[in-house]
Amino acid sequence: MAKNFPKRNEDFSAWYNELAIKADLAQNSDVRGCMIIKPYGYSIWEKMQAVLDEKFKETGHVNAYFPLLIPKSYLSKEAAHVEGFAKECAVVTHYRLKNDEDGKGVVVDPEAKLEEELIIRPTSETIIWNTYKGWIQSYRDLPILVNQWANVMRWEMRTRLFLRTSEFLWQEGHTAHATQEEAIDEAKKMLEVYADFTENYMAMPVIKGVKTANERFAGAEETFCIEALMQDGKALQAGTSHFLGQNFAKAFDVKFSDKDGQLKHVWATSWGVSTRLMGGLIMTHSDDEGLVLPPKLAPIQVVIVPIFNNEEQLNAILDKINPIVTELKKQGVRVKIDDRDTQRPGWKFAEYEFKGVPVRVAVGSKDLENNTLEIARRDEKTKAVVNANEALAYIQNLLIEIQSNLLQKAKNRLQENTHTVDSWEDFEKTINEKGGLVYAHWDGSTETEKLIKEKIGATIRCIPIGNPLQEGKCILTGKVSKQRVLFAKAY
RNA sequence: CGGGGUGUAGCGUAGCCCGGUAUCGCGCCACAUUUGGGAUGUGGAGGUCGUAGGUUCGAAUCCUGCCACCCCGACCA
Numbered sequence: 001m002a003k004n005f006p007k008r009n010e011d012f013s014a015w016y017n018e019l020a021i022k023a024d025l026a027q028n029s030d031v032r033g034c035m036i037i038k039p040y041g042y043s044i045w046e047k048m049q050a051v052l053d054e055k056f057k058e059t060g061h062v063n064a065y066f067p068l069l070i071p072k073s074y075l076s077k078e079a080a081h082v083e084g085f086a087k088e089c090a091v092v093t094h095y096r097l098k099n100d101e102d103g104k105g106v107v108v109d110p111e112a113k114l115e116e117e118l119i120i121r122p123t124s125e126t127i128i129w130n131t132y133k134g135w136i137q138s139y140r141d142l143p144i145l146v147n148q149w150a151n152v153m154r155w156e157m158r159t160r161l162f163l164r165t166s167e168f169l170w171q172e173g174h175t176a177h178a179t180q181e182e183a184i185d186e187a188k189k190m191l192e193v194y195a196d197f198t199e200n201y202m203a204m205p206v207i208k209g210v211k212t213a214n215e216r217f218a219g220a221e222e223t224f225c226i227e228a229l230m231q232d233g234k235a236l237q238a239g240t241s242h243f244l245g246q247n248f249a250k251a252f253d254v255k256f257s258d259k260d261g262q263l264k265h266v267w268a269t270s271w272g273v274s275t276r277l278m279g280g281l282i283m284t285h286s287d288d289e290g291l292v293l294p295p296k297l298a299p300i301q302v303v304i305v306p307i308f309n310n311e312e313q314l315n316a317i318l319d320k321i322n323p324i325v326t327e328l329k330k331q332g333v334r335v336k337i338d339d340r341d342t343q344r345p346g347w348k349f350a351e352y353e354f355k356g357v358p359v360r361v362a363v364g365s366k367d368l369e370n371n372t373l374e375i376a377r378r379d380e381k382t383k384a385v386v387n388a389n390e391a392l393a394y395i396q397n398l399l400i401e402i403q404s405n406l407l408q409k410a411k412n413r414l415q416e417n418t419h420t421v422d423s424w425e426d427f428e429k430t431i432n433e434k435g436g437l438v439y440a441h442w443d444g445s446t447e448t449e450k451l452i453k454e455k456i457g458a459t460i461r462c463i464p465i466g467n468p469l470q471e472g473k474c475i476l477t478g479k480v481s482k483q484r485v486l487f488a489k490a491y
Numbered sequence: 492c493g494g495g496g497u498g499u500a501g502c503g504u505a506g507c508c509c510g511g512u513a514u515c516g517c518g519c520c521a522c523a524u525u526u527g528g529g530a531u532g533u534g535g536a537g538g539u540c541g542u543a544g545g546u547u548c549g550a551a552u553c554c555u556g557c558c559a560c561c562c563c564g565a566c567c568a
Contacts, residue, residue: 032560087566123568157566164567217568237568276568307527346528353528364527374527491568 007288012232013160020161020282023291023355033159033166037275040355043299045169045275049149051201051296052171052273055193061145061173066127068151069118074126078251084218085122088155090166092118120153125219125244125270128174129252136176136266139258143186144176162279163236163491170274176249176266178258183267184222187243190271191224194239202277203294203406204228204284205414206238207437207486209462214446217270221245227461227486229414230283233435235461235488238280241271279491284410285379291356292378294406295399301334302395303357307345307364314339317363320388321373327392333399353378358402359395379405420484427475427487431458437488441481443474452476458487 005022006015020026025041037045053063069092076082096112121127128146135141153167173190177183191208198204206226216223220242228238249255249265258264285292295301304321308314318339328335338348345362352360362374373391376383379402386394417436421427430438442448442460453459455476463485472481 030559152568154567156568157564168568170568240568272568274568305527309526341526344526344528344530346526346530348529349527350529362527366527 005288005290008231008286016279016283017161019286019290020279023282025278025282025291026161028161031166033156035159035161035165035167037169040299041278044281044293044297045278047297047299048197048201048277049171052193052197053147053149055197056147056171056173059145059189059193061147061175063148064146065148065150066124066131068121070121070124070127072117072119074130075119077126078219078247080247081125081219081251085154089122090120090153090155092120121150122152122154123270123272124148124150124152124172125174125248126252129248129254129268132174132176132266133252133254136254136256138256139178142176142178142256142266143182145173145186146175147171147173160279162275162282164276168274168276170272172270172272175269176254177268178256178264178266180245180267183245183269184243187222187224187241187269187271190269191226191239191241194241194271194273195226197273198226198228198238198277198280199407201294201296202281202284203296203403203410204238204280205407205411207414207462207464209464209467209486211240211462212446212449212460212485214449215460217242219244219247220270221247224465225462227437227488227490228280228284229417229437229488230280230491231286231413232283233417233489235437235490236276236280236283237461237490238277239271239273242269244268244270285406286356289381290354292406293356293358295358295403298356298358299334300336300352300355300357301399302328302336302359302361303348303352304335304337304361304363305345305348305352306337306339307362308339308341313365314341316368320368321361321363324388324391328395331392331396333395349376359398361391361395377402379409421475422472424475428456431456431487431489435489437461437486439484440475440487441472441483442485443477443479443481445477445479448474448476448479452487458489461486461488461490 005018008015024038026035026037029036075085093114094108094112095114096109097106098109099106132144135144149171151167151169156164156166159165175186177186195206195208198206206228208224208226211223211225217240222243224241226238228236230236246265246267248268254266255263256266282291285294304325306314306317308317321337325335325337349360356378358378360376360378367373371388372385373388374383375386375391375394375398377398419430419434419436420439421430422441427438427440449460463483467483469483472484473479474481
């Protein structure tokens with residue numbers, strides 16, 4: 001299987017795609033631009049969901065669910081928002097099918113046309129704000145801190161497994177606050193939650209920043225984001241958190257009586273991460289042998305492969321490892337024993353490597369004689385023969401070690417691929433030849449930003465939070481610049 | 492929506508120019524030998540050749556319509 005698997009640096013796209021399919025994460029579906037997430041891939045997503053959900057709860061949020069279909073009129077209430085999403089919406093126009101009279105099978109019944117079309121949500125701001133209107137009267141009703149786990153649909157022209165699919169799974173938090181400060185704090189807080197998650201669970205370091213006006217979410221006053229760097233030198237927007245100001249409150253007429261007796265519009269935020277994170281996970285750690293999963297998110301952390309010729313041998317091996325397995329499970333380690341006799345050991349080794357299982361334990365007759373286990377780590381592809389009595393502690397340490405090693409390697413790569421340039425020539429050369437993240441001066445205008453994008457395809461990923469102010473000249477126009485901003489080619 | 496291309500077994504393909512009932516590899520099934528890094532041998536199953544029509548004694552092959560998908564551009568979490 002792995003023999004025809006493309007190498008990472010030759011054609012990164014092909015490599016990525018093959019990997020996602022062969023590691024059993026997902027497959028393309030017959031439905032345009034939609035993917036099928038397979039059980040193994042979905043179990044990783046579930047793990048991500050569980051961790052994020054707990055973090056949301058810790059920060060005071062609760063879950064709710066809103067409808068998939070949004071009346072067209074809702075969408076048009078916030079001008080910038082429609083503008084941003086209008087071009088990629090799937091629309092429900094009819095509610096009934098019938099058998100075709102000419103025998104062409106099932107057709108849409110023209111009689112069943114909807115009075116008002118329904119939009120399949122590209123995001124839920126509008127329907128949620130239409131609902132919040134009924135929930136909010138007083139400052140005592142605030143804040144509202146609600147999250148929703150859902151699917152959304154954006155009719156993208158070009159799709160790619162996990163990174164950009166027509167339908168994707170995500171969470172979207174929608175909060176309402178009495179004051180501007182509180183809303184801004186909320187947006188920033190959730191950005192921190194995301195950054196903490198990507199670094200400490202996905203082992204994917206990110207740059208936290210603010211989007212330029214041009215890259216801002218449709219309807220937001222300020223968009224905060226986390227940007228990660230992939231192995232091919234392209235940036236990936238891994239999560240966003242928006243301060244929506246009073247835009248949606250005004251569009252949906254959501255007002256409350258404040259302590260001072262005044263009627264005021266509420267302040268809003270929204271924030272989300274999606275199955276795109278799965279794409280980030282794949283592109284951050286995987287190698288030519290397949291997926292590499294950080295232990296904290298791996299559905300299987302340790303796989304045990306017994307090597308046996310007959311049932312007697314298998315039983316002897318199982319007797320040996322069962323106490324260790326029981327103890328590992330008790331410690332909360334996710335262990336799997338693969339004692340199938342339908343596949344050979346070499347096949348299993350390759351298979352679990354492909355699926356990114358962090359630790360593999362092989363046990364055969366040699367080990368029974370010597371009271372040892374062969375323990376292999378996926379991240380460094382090294383093996384060690386360990387005394388069976390010490391295996392438990394060894395494996396526990398190894399899982400921790402792998403988690404931190406992956407983060408360290410990704411951090412090093414981020415650092416090595418971050419460049420600072422001062423001239424257009426350098427900029428062009430760096431973007432085109434090295435890739436990666438490039439700090440450069442920018443005059444602050446949207447026209448310049450667009451022109452740069454047109455010229456070499458790089459965009460401003462963000463203005464990093466805590467970015468030092470320093471006088472300089474815009475790399476393109478030579479006009480005055482207050483600070484360097486972060487450029488990259490992006491997914 | 493513009494420009495280009497492709498539809499043949501679960502997957503990847505040959506055959507098409509020059510018409511005669513479909514090739515090869517992977518995978519799948521059975522048996523045997525194997526089993527510490529993706530085994531080998533033998534045998535076997537699996538096909539409306541995208542679809543509808545036309546030309547022809549005969550169409551995967553030639554012609555026409557339709558459908559689907561892919562690539563390049565505009566768009567994008």
